[in-house]
Amino acid sequence: METTLPTMDQSTMHRQEFLRLVGTSIGAILLTRCMAGCSGQGNADPTPDPSQKVDFTLRLDDKANENLLVKGGYVIANGVIVAQTKDGQFVAVSADCTHEGTQLVYKSADNMFYCPLHLSRFDTSGKVVVGPATLPLTKYTTEPNLTAGTVRVHN
Numbered sequence: 001m002e003t004t005l006p007t008m009d010q011s012t013m014h015r016q017e018f019l020r021l022v023g024t025s026i027g028a029i030l031l032t033r034c035m036a037g038c039s040g041q042g043n044a045d046p047t048p049d050p051s052q053k054v055d056f057t058l059r060l061d062d063k064a065n066e067n068l069l070v071k072g073g074y075v076i077a078n079g080v081i082v083a084q085t086k087d088g089q090f091v092a093v094s095a096d097c098t099h100e101g102t103q104l105v106y107k108s109a110d111n112m113f114y115c116p117l118h119l120s121r122f123d124t125s126g127k128v129v130v131g132p133a134t135l136p137l138t139k140y141t142t143e144p145n146l147t148a149g150t151v152r153v154h155n
């Protein structure tokens with residue numbers, strides 16, 4: 001019995017050439033996805049920059065800031081988390097966790113800022129209370145003017 005092999009013409013690709021092209025394409029796709037995934041979450045460099053000028057005023061009659069009217073409430077604006085503590089003080093720190101840049105939340109019961117991702121905690125001065133974060137947050141000065149219905153935040 002005789003077996004005949006198909007003959008190769010110009011349109012037939014060699015197996016090695018095919019695998020090389022497929023391998024290159026898959027590598028390119030994986031590299032692109034990794035680069036997008038690695039930079040898509042949080043802040044690329046979560047280290048706060050205390051030299052960055054911050055100076056803005058929140059109007060308390062603005063719907064976006066209504067949480068600040070409540071003791072224990074907070075808002076995030078311009079990369080800063082501003083909270084009214086249970087005793088009525090306004091505090092403000094940089095809003096991104098210094099570990100991997102996750103946006104923080106304020107927990108009035110503990111009077112601390114929490115990271116929901118890996119559970120770092122910061123006090124109201126921005127100091128790390130519980131890691132894995134090791135760097136403090138940037139603390140900002142708050143100037144509430146309840147007569148005018150505003151809170152100025154600056155460094």
Ligand code: FES
Pocket residue numbers: 097098099100101102115116117118119120131132133
């Ligand atoms: S990103 Fe906040 S503790 Fe990891």
